[in-house]
Each structure stands twice: as C-alpha cells, then as structure tokens.
Amino acid sequence: MRLLRIQRLTKRFGGLLALDRVSFDVERGKIVSLIGPNGAGKTTLFNCVTGVVRPETGSIRFGPESGETLEGCAPHQIAQFGIARTFQNIRLFSNLSVLENVLVGTYVRTKSGLLEALLPWGSGAHQEERWALDRCSRLLEQLDLISFANRLASALSYGQQRRLELARALASAPELVLLDEPAAGLTFQERQELMEFLQELKKQGLTILLIEHDMKVVMPISDWVVVLDYGAKIAEGPPKAVREDPRVIEAYLGSRSNG
C-alpha cells in the first residue's frame, strides 16, 4: 500500500535546478533509501516533503488513496499529518535537557493548552503529561540515553546526539520518518546498532525514508532505493538492481568514488 507519492517535483534555487521533475512512491512499512552524490537534491527533497521549502511545481501526497496534499502546507501541519524528520547537521534544542528534547516531540500528540496549564486541578493535563513522560522514557531507554535524561543535550557525544534526534522524531508517533544521514559520523559499532534499530522500527510498522551515503548501511536494510543525480531521478528499484545499474555506477564513479 502506498504511503507517500511524489510526482514531478521541481525546485529551483536561482539558476540551480535542485529538483527536476522527480517522481517516486514510498510503500507503507518499507525502508526506502534516497542516494546520490553530494548536491544531488536529496536534502532539498526532504525539505519539500516537510514543508521547509516550497516546490515550484509537482505534487506530494501522503496517506492512503489520494491522501493529504502536502505541497503548500506549513511544516507544523505536515508534522500533524504524521511525518517526522531528522537533520543532516543535527538540530537539537541544545540548552534543553535530553528528556525535554524528546518531550517536545510529543507536542503534536498532546493537546493541553493555556487553560490546562493554569488549572492545578485539571486531571486531563496531568494524565497527558504522564503519558508523554512514559513514552519519552521508553524511547530514551530503547536508544540507550535514559541515564542522560537530565543532562543538557549539548553535553552529549556526537553519536548520542544523533540518537537523541531520532528519539525526538519518534516521540511524535509518526507514520513516516525521514532520516537525513543518520549514520554520518557514527562508529562501526554505532552503525550496526542503528541498522538493527531501524529494522526493529520497520517491524513495528513504521515507514522510513532514508538519505545515506554509506552503501554498507543502505544495501542490507533498504527495500527500495531511489537514486538522484543533479536533481533528477536516474534510477530506482530493489538494492541489488540499483547497484548494478550502469547509470548509477556512472553517476557515482564518474563524479566521485563513494564507499
């Protein structure tokens, strides 16, 4: 079943064509990887899907059947539909604690407003808070961050910060999560753990769209791979087929070698 459908997506920055009529589908419950040399438009595509930048033309549909129209929606609305993301250059709330960072993730799944904040006897807000705290502690435990819950996010190591950003995205209980180079800068050990964790998430029914350079991460866990080069899609298919596609080999070996 289709969860995300991108059709003829085009985005221009001045004279640069960052995305050139890109189309592909993401099936529900699959891990789809987006690969391509630097500057191929991968992050721009993420930015279009999450409403950070507006595409010139093309459509993005999310959900079963025709689904929600995402292009033209604000980032917070898209988050409410059930899409969460991480950033290539980690963007944590550095002066908030680790726990607070994850709690911000639950914002879309909670409702208490001004009144609930001020009424000490409102039990609805209290229950909601319990639920959010439970959810966050579980996530922190799964990602091996629970012992740092009260540290400032900026005090974490690089690998821990990557995991925290993932925990924060998952706290919003998304249907689709977009991960922008989650393995970048991780140690070999951390990469193995990340891959296991992503497969675990897939088992739980989550759909993952992934940008990743490391083929040792992409090939074993992806169900489907989409290749971008200079803003255009040059190939897509199962990992094995894509790896043998001559256009892909040329795009990679022609411009730069990549592990």
Add this chain to the structure above:
Amino acid sequence: MKKTAIFLLLFLIPFLDPNSYHIEILATAALYALLALGLNIIVGFAGLLHLGYAAFFAIGAYTYALLNLRLGCPFWLGLPLGMGVAGVGGVLLGLPAVRVRGDYLAIVTLGFGEIVRIVVTNLEPWTGGPNGLLGIAHPVLGGFNFGVDSRPYYWLLLVLVGGIAWVCARLRRSRIGLAWAALREDELAARTLGINGTRLKLLALGLGGGIAGLAGAVFAAKQGTITPDSFDFILSVMILAMVILGGLGSVRGVILGAVVLSVLPELLQGFSTYRMLLFGIGMIGLMRLRPQGLLGISQIRRELQRAAS
C-alpha cells in the same frame, strides 16, 4: 511553604516600616516586577526580543483612564479591560512583526513602541496630548478609597505580582512553555515537530501585552495623572534590562532584576547627582561579572539537579 512565608513578610512590611517613602519605592519596584514578568514571557520564554514593551503599558493605562474619565468606569472593571485591550494590542501589533526574525523583530517592535507613544501624544482631543489626562479615579474597594497613600497600591501590586509569578511558573513548565523553549532554541526544528510558531509567538505577545496592560491600569489609578512621557523608549529598555539582568526566563530572576534596578537608584540617592552615572557603571559591571544574569544558567542547573534527584 518558603514562598508563602516570603510573601507574608512582604505583605507585613508597611506595618513594620511606616516610612511612606520606603513603601512608595517598594510599590514602584512591584510595578516594575509585574512589567518584567510580562516581558519575560515574550523575551525569556518565547525568545522574541521586544523593544517597544512600554507601548502595552501605555495602552493599559490610557484604556482605564479613558474608560474612567469618559464613562465613569470603576477601577475593578477597568483593570481587566485594560489588560484585555493591551493583550489584543499585543497580538495585533505582533501579526506583522512575527514574520520577521531576530534583530529585525527588535527594530519593528521599537518602531511600534515609538508610533504608539507619538500617536498618543498627537491625538489631543482624546488623550490630552502632551499634557496627558488628569483626575483619573483611584480604586475604591468596599467603600475604602485607595487615595494617594502608597500602601494599598503596594498590597494590590504584591498580590498581582504573586499571582502573575505563579501563572508564569506554571506556564513555563507546561506543554506551551516547552514549545516556546523549543522555538527559542531552534525555530525550524520546532516547526517540523508540529509546533505552530506563529500562533505560539502571538500567544506570548498577547499574554505579555496583557500583563503590561494590567500594570498600566494600576499605574494610571495610582498616579491619577498620566502623560505620554511615562511610556517612552527608556522605559522599554529598563524593563528589558531587568529581565536580562535577572536572568532570561527565570521567574524569580526577573523579579529580583526588577527590584534591584528600581531600588538601586534610590539607594544611590546619597550620591545625589552622580547616582545615574554610578547606575550606568553598575550595569556594565554586573554584566561583566554575570553575563547570564543574576539567576541565569546556575538556576537552570539547580532545577535539573532537583528534577534528577
């Protein structure tokens, strides 16, 4: 428990110290504390640098003054109305302003602050122009007229500061407070997590503006006379200085900052003409010693430790 004790002690001061000059200083400090608490919601919680906060104080003061002088509206009705009008003002002036970022927001709000003051000065038939409005009624509570004595105003302001401080502390710990903190830290990341930045910023501006309006209505009722001079840029800057000096975002800190910056010039009274000079040096010295404010980072750390234990 400790807070209640401090509050009671502060409440009793007028009985312990009959010097009306001291009480007047304390009442002024409490008024500033109220303003600092309101601005702290905008600057400390939501991270919006606002340089025209005095405008909301003016809106509250003129709202009560005009309602009272034109329609005979009593203070206790004028108080919430002043708060409401200033709150709406905060949202309306914020609608265009939240579209710009960072330093630019500071400048837009500065511009709005000046525009409000000049409009008030020039709308003579309504506002009395530069001469202001005279004969605004003092509050009357159960037949007791507050009059010109500082004490009842001090008590009223103390209650308001206590109440607003409680509201602020709860807000900060709430879901909304966390969302403000997220926006302050990284707006883009916050938005992609489902936080409607525009709405939350307007909420902060509305609440902060409303609190300034509340303070303005009390000010108008206390003085009996208001002129546009009372609401100039220097006031906006002073309130901001209180918030930053006390420690952005810290409820106790900004109250402390307001008290220090309003009492310090009085303590320097002995130096007569040199006092504002020394005050200026003091502000530079304090910032060099504690750039994060009096109750800045250290308090955050303490709270984290408490949460951890």
Add this chain to the structure above:
Amino acid sequence: MTPGDFFFQQLLNGLTIGSIYALIALGYTMVYGIIQLINFAHGEIFMVGAYLGLAAILLIGKVHPGLNPTAGLLLTLLAAAVGGGFLGLVIERVAYRPLRQGPKLSVLITAIGVSFFLQNAVMLVFGAQDRYVPPLLQVHRWQIGSVTVTLMQVIILAVSIGLMAGLQRIVYRTGLGRAMRATAQDPLAARLMGISVDRVIAATFCIGSALAGVGGVLFGLTYSTINFHDGYLIGLKAFTAAVLGGIGNIPGAMLGGLLLGFLEAFGAAYLSTQWKNVVAFTVLVLVLLLRPRGLLGERVAERA
C-alpha cells in the same frame, strides 16, 4: 514662495539633516556589518561629539579669539572626531569586548549602561539645560529664487560627502578595509589568515564613532542648541536610516540617511510637524515588513 520653490527648499532641508543622519548611520552599519551588534550607545557618542564641538568652540574663543573661522571649524571638527573615535575605542574595550563570547543580549545591557553613563556625565559637566552653540562662521545666505541656501548647509554637504568618500576609500582600497571586509565575512577564517580581529573591530568602532562625533558638531552648528538628551532621538533615527538602507551596507546607510531626511522634511512640510516622527518610524516598520533586508541589503535566504 511658489510651490516649486517650496518643494526645493524642503528638498534642501531634507538633504541637510539627512546627511547628518547618514554620518551617524554609518557607525551603526559598520559595527553591525562586522560583528552583528546593534551598538545602542552610538547615539550618545554623537551627543558627546556635539558637546566636544561646543567645548572646542568655547576654548578657541578664549585662547585664540581672532582665529580664522575656517581653521576654527576644522579644529572643532577634528576635536570631535578624535574625541568621538577615542570614546568609541574605550567603549568597545570596556563594555563590548569582554562580553563578545557571552550571551548576545548581555551586550545590550552594557550598551544601555554606557548610555546612562555618558548622558549623566555630560549633564554633570555641561548642565541639564539646552546649551547654545555659538556660530563659528558668519551666517551667510544665498537666495536662489525664493529658496534660501545657508553656508552651513553647504558645509554639511561638503563635509559629509568628503567623509563618506574617504570611508569608501578606506573600506575598498586599504589593507584595513580588506581586513574589515574579511572579518565581516568570517571572523574565524580572518583570524586564521593572520588578521588581528580584535584590532579590526576596535578600528571599526573608532572610525564609526569619529563620524558620529563630526555629525554631532554639524548638528550643533545647524540647530544652535544642544541637549544631553539629543543622542537618543537622533541616534534612533540614524539607526532607522541604517536599517532603511540595509543594515551592514555602507552605501545603504548613506542612502537611508538621505531618504529619511527627505521623508521627514516633506512629512513636516506637507502633513504636520507633530507627525514628523511617526513618518520616520512608520517608514521603518513598513520597510522591515515588506523588505526586511532594507533597500540595498542583500537578500539572504530566510531559512538556513
């Protein structure tokens, strides 16, 4: 006076005050361009410059009453420029440099502290009342039709244009200017290339403050009275001018100053004097909302 002459008279008035705004705006824009700091004490440097000019005029009158007026004017301008520049250096060293790594807002507070200090220091020395600035040169007027041009207006224009041209030369033709532009682009990289970033920032404050000092003298000579409160409003307007032109952009500050001068002159003449200041601030707000980077500011991508 025909409507056409009236228009030209206002144009001339706007040009005069606008040049003074531009001189002060340059200091705001240079400092912002290099370290993204709004120097809120800059208006007070302008005010101190005006008083330094007054002191120089009084001193010249006492020590050397028969001095050639042109030499007197040059000496006065020089005194204010040197005094202003020195003041800028001291302020940067005492109030800004120690906090450069700290929270951005704490610098705002030290700037306010500096403003309080300077205002009150001037008030203690020169008194709280308006001070009369005696004219250095004989009042000289030319009539062109019914438009009046004063010698002072000509001098203001000449001095402003001269200084702006000089500044442009410094920024684009000298090693210091290159170092300034490099620091503005990327302080860390500039440091790695062997540029003493601290010295460059100090020089920027010094030059901007010297220009403000000169602006103060010209202001005093034009309006004949000065007050220790003048720094606030004029400073705010000069700041508006810098934003209008695109803060951080040197030609922008000049353009913004002149535009603001014109707008105010025409606003006062065709609408009403009372609303003059509303004109200035309304323009400021509108520019920021419609074109946040100012008229000549580069369009920087809104989101990183």
